[in-house]
Amino acid sequence: MAEKIIGKPAAIYDEFSRKGGAAPTATHYCPGCGHGIIHKLIGEAMDDLGIQDRSVMISPVGCAVFAYYYFDCGNLQVAHGRAPAVGTGISRAQDNAVVISYQGDGDLASIGLNETMQAANRGEKMAVFFVNNTVYGMTGGQMAPTTLIGEKTVTCPDGRDPRFAGYPLHMCEIL
Secondary structure, X not given: OOOOOOOOOOOEXXXXXXXXXXXXXXXXXXXXXXHHHHHHHHHHHHHHHXXXXXXXXXXXXXXXXXXXXXXXXXXXXXXXXXXXHHHHHHHHHOOOOXXXXXXXXXXXXXXXXXXXXXXXXXXXXXXXXXXXXXXXXXXXXEEOOOOOEXXXXXXXXXXXXXXXXXXXXXXXXXX
């Protein structure tokens, strides 16, 4: 008999009452968005590792900020780009905490680029989930630092041209 693989991790709330709306078990994310899948994977890992009660999810602006709707763990919303700085403080002050920074590309690769690089350089004790959809999604699909060459957005309708907009940042290679 096949193993049941559809289910909800304990680290994810049963209902999303903070979100509001008519469907308390549906997320607010756009169709095709990867946030829901990433949330489930993080929740499953938290369950498998038994770290839910020690976990602190840090989520800055953009769609990442809504993690507190879904994760049943410590949650902290922070200013744009400042998740690595706040994560550093939490992990240094609470040695047993499992710090999870959940950031989009506009946050991590733009305004938070310095904080991200400095935290990585120091080897700070936190997990960083970088959700890179190559646009500023929540505000209408503007070009982000990670927008690919030729990719069309509302602010570059003919596609990103490196002669005018530079090349996209490849964060994994940079770090």
